[in-house]
Amino acid sequence: MTRAAVLGSGSWGTAFAKVLADAGTDVTMWARRDELASTISDKHENTDYLPGISLPTSISATSDPSTALDGADIVVLAVPSQSLRANLAEWTESIPADATLLSLAKGIETGTLLRMSQVIAQVTGADPSRIASLSGPNLARPIAEGQPAATVIACSDSRRALEIQKSCATGYFRPYTNTDVIGCEIGGACKNVIALACGMASGVGYGENTLASIMTRGLAEIIRLGTALGASASTLAGLAGVGDLVATCSSTLSRNRTFGERLGSGGSMESAQKAAHGQVAEGVKSCTSVRALAESYDVEMPLTEAVHRVCHEGLSVPDAVGHLLGRRIKPE
Ligand SMILES: NC(=O)C1=CN([C@@H]2O[C@H](COP(=O)(O)OP(=O)(O)OC[C@H]3O[C@@H](n4cnc5c(N)ncnc54)[C@H](O)[C@@H]3O)[C@@H](O)[C@H]2O)C=CC1
Numbered sequence: 493m494t495r496a497a498v499l500g501s502g503s504w505g506t507a508f509a510k511v512l513a514d515a516g517t518d519v520t521m522w523a524r525r526d527e528l529a530s531t532i533s534d535k536h537e538n539t540d541y542l543p544g545i546s547l548p549t550s551i552s553a554t555s556d557p558s559t560a561l562d563g564a565d566i567v568v569l570a571v572p573s574q575s576l577r578a579n580l581a582e583w584t585e586s587i588p589a590d591a592t593l594l595s596l597a598k599g600i601e602t603g604t605l606l607r608m609s610q611v612i613a614q615v616t617g618a619d620p621s622r623i624a625s626l627s628g629p630n631l632a633r634p635i636a637e638g639q640p641a642a643t644v645i646a647c648s649d650s651r652r653a654l655e656i657q658k659s660c661a662t663g664y665f666r667p668y669t670n671t672d673v674i675g676c677e678i679g680g681a682c683k684n685v686i687a688l689a690c691g692m693a694s695g696v697g698y699g700e701n702t703l704a705s706i707m708t709r710g711l712a713e714i715i716r717l718g719t720a721l722g723a724s725a726s727t728l729a730g731l732a733g734v735g736d737l738v739a740t741c742s743s744t745l746s747r748n749r750t751f752g753e754r755l756g757s758g759g760s761m762e763s764a765q766k767a768a769h770g771q772v773a774e775g776v777k778s779c780t781s782v783r784a785l786a787e788s789y790d791v792e793m794p795l796t797e798a799v800h801r802v803c804h805e806g807l808s809v810p811d812a813v814g815h816l817l818g819r820r821i822k823p824e
């Protein structure tokens with residue numbers, strides 16, 4: 493039986509642990525707090541992040557990372573992007589030598605501008621062939637409720653991608669494999685920034701034409717950046733690109749879209765942050781790193797630029813809209 497350690501017990505870590513267990517994988521979760529680990533083990537519910545969802549009784553949880561990692565074939569990294577490096581530094585010693593490392597995080601590290609698989613390779617010293625990324629239209633709660641969805645597992649080693657695919661395929665969760673780790677990670681990180689922009693537009697009161705225009709032009713800038721970094725455009729036209737972009741930009745369950753909506757309807761960064769109740773809206777930090785990454789590759793990303801300026805330079809949403817529409821007109 494495949495054994496997985498899921499490190500991080502937020503909404504997606506918990507929902508994905510349920511998927512793994514439903515697929516017949518032996519799962520141990522790690523939670524930062526003892527209290528949450530005990531609740532998951534004893535009450536089979538994550539009352540903090542996925543209240544009302546019954547977890548399989550086979551899932552156990554611990555606040556001791558070495559207990560969770562003991563004998564793991566697959567190590568699922570489910571903490572927010574900006575905390576991955578510090579957490580990994582503590583976990584590296586206990587990670588089994590041949591385990592596959594699977595990142596669920598959708599962000600680009602600030603400062604280093606590294607993708608999550610690059611951070612994992614740097615901190616753990618693992619060969620890139622052991623590192624995989626999972627990304628797609630996967631809002632946590634509907635998946636935990638068993639609503640059908642598909643995803644992409646990207647790994648340069650197809651054997652490892654297949655191993656993960658088998659460990660999480662269920663009657664409601666359909667994983668596809670891919671070898672394009674860059675495309676998968678860029679799609680996942682960048683769509684959060686575009687979802688912030690859609691939220692802002694929606695908060696102002698704009699409707700479907702505006703949102704569809706932002707999604708489509710957002711995809712154009714994601715493809716520009718992805719292909720400059722070596723991603724395949726077809727990955728970005730698939731589940732980890734268009735699929736996730738549509739789900740996140742359209743859903744009121746998205747933390748990024750909701751965060752943007754609060755800003756668009758006149759809320760401050762502080763109030764939007766407070767209203768998120770500790771849940772991470774990755775795009776708020778990644779807009780800055782994606783923008784810097786694009787700049788270093790001489791790639792134009794006007795929507796990302798606008799989101800960065802609203803979140804971090806005090807630009808108002810109406811002024812950001814004015815700047816975007818005031819740009820030079822050009823062919824599509
Ligand atoms: N929630 C969702 O629907 C989806 C989330 N993701 C991605 O999964 C990653 C994790 O997100 P969620 O599970 O949604 O998180 P969440 O926002 O529900 O919860 C954050 C989790 O990370 C923990 N955490 C926060 N700061 C930490 C730190 N410094 N060290 C260790 N743990 C820390 C919290 O205790 C909590 O368990 C993110 O990159 C997110 O973009 C991907 C797909 C779906």
Ligand SMILES: O=C(CO)COP(=O)(O)O
Nearest residue numbers: 628629630631746747748
């Ligand atoms: O990545 C997600 C869906 O695929 C979740 O998006 P949010 O982090 O905006 O909730």
